[in-house]
Amino acid sequence: MSGPSEAETFAGMGVTPFFIQRLGERQIAVPTEIQRLVIPELAAGRDVLFSSATGTGKTFAYLVPILQRLAENPRSGQGPEVLVCAPTYELCSQIKKESDFLLNGTGIKTGLLIGSANTGRQIETLKKDKPRIVVGNPGRILQLARMGKLKLRGVVCFIMDEADRLVADELCGEVSELAGLLPKERITAACSATIPQKARDRLLPFFTAPPLEKETSRQEIVREYIEHWAFFSEGRKKIDTLRSLLSAVKPRKALVFIDDTSKIGTVVSKLQHHGVAAGGLYGGMDRKDRKQTMDDFRKGSIQVLVTSDLSARGLDIPGITHIIALDVPRTAEAYIHRAGRTARAGKKGIMATIGDELELPRLASLEKKMGIVVFPKVLYKGQVCFPDSPEEERPPENSRHPGSKDGKKRRPPQDSAGKA
Structure with missing residues (x-):
């Protein structure tokens, strides 16, 4: 049985040796289906709305190309350049952990802003670390943005993980307000295990251009x-x-x-x-x-x-x-x-x-x-x-x-x- 073609490897999709090595430390040598579909699109700066079953590698599908863009380009401003929004503390913590793992050795910091943590301590961490990527719940991100403690005008990429949950009735208002604070010129990506039609209809206005829609055979x-x-x-x-x-x-x-x-x-x-x-x-x-x-x-x-x-x-x-x-x-x-x-x-x-x-x-x-x-x-x-x-x-x-x-x-x- 033949292996994957060059285009189906991380190298063939333009992932640099540094990130290939980082993935190799997790015994990840071959991209999953959703990673093959999404990584090249985000690397090229295109908006993507995608769904794939839990455990198929969605987090790395968006983190690898976006973090590679950060690593290849000097800092453009004072605030974060990448904003990842997720509905639960647990998921936010996991995303930060994966981001820290991929960025180990680059000097690029990831900030975590969740509602269960001390606000004052989070503000101090933002000042000290100056993270280029921030992961958090929409409520806490909004709170710090309203206080003027989190500058969002430099965000070049906005990612919504568990997007169907983010546009449910209880969170959709906060996410909508948050998206309104971001620059219009940005990359936007949204993903979840499933994206029902109602969630899709609510997500589309958050994209500044019609997104590419990718779905694996879950x-x-x-x-x-x-x-x-x-x-x-x-x-x-x-x-x-x-x-x-x-x-x-x-x-x-x-x-x-x-x-x-x-x-x-x-x-x-x-x-x-x-x-x-x-x-x-x-x-x-x-x-x-x-x-x-x-x-x-x-x-x-x-x-x-x-x-x-x-x-x-x-x-x-x-x-x-x-x-x-x-x-x-x-x-x-x-x-x-x-x-x-x-x-x-x-x-x-x-x-x-x-x-x-x-x-x-x-x-x-x-x-x-x-x-x-x-x-x-x-x-x-x-x-x-x-x-x-x-x-x-x-x-x-x-x-x-x-x-x-x-x-x-x-x-x-x-x-x-x-x-x-």
Whole structure:
């Protein structure tokens, strides 16, 4: 099998040896599909609106060409030249970390402006470091700009990460005001795992010219690399079903989604009571506690992290083997956001949904819309089985691909709680 053509390599796209070496330190030698689509366009100074599944390299797709432009050109003014806006503290921190990594050795600084940090300290850091790239939440960036502490007239590139979230009702006003403070002559880029039509319509006015629109085959990742399971459970038994499922599959790292954030603590407590190394992530969480929980999950002292769609936005945790949903998502976009947390870098993963008699028909509708196959499953004698074939499933690493001949769908299972 032949390797990528010259045009499909980082060097072929004009990435300099310095940044190729930096990427190599992360064992990134070949660009992903979205990186091949986006890097040349941003390097040429064109506006881009792009979407790709979680874990496909979107952050480096915009950081590499933009930071390379900074490194190749002397500073043009006093304030930042690149502004990256993201909706959550966690995502902003991750973007800054990646920027610092890529810029190591250049002397170029990245500033972090998030609402949970001390404003006075942030102002002092801006004065001291004079960052050429600033990453932050729209609210804090706006606050410092209004105070005259953050000069935006020198911004030559504006990037919106998790853009669909940034133009949701609660943030769209701030982002719009922020964009109005920026120079009209600039590069603009926006990205997310999915960009629904409503979000696209709201994003287009932020571009000073019609953007190039790039989209990878995220459905292929959801179809080809993730095996989808469905378990029936009455609502009151869902936590028991979850516990039995965790006992059966013994995940290295599992991310559990629940719509009702008020129940996250209850789920975590019940899992911990039964000896499961679990933690929770929810809105309004103390910043220090949130960071500790994330660190524990990354290093494996917490194996199961319970969260909501909003709190999980922007999370970049490698090695997640199982996604478990205690509710059926309302849209295909929400399902993809959840499922995309696993099956990264070409690895396989499991997406399991636990639903009741009202929810599972909605899952069937999503199944058809996304072109995936969802396998009904039951828990029997501590194993994950087909409903009419109570035999042990092979581990996820060796499980049959969803499209295999013996993977035909069968009737929805009966309540699977309490069988493990």
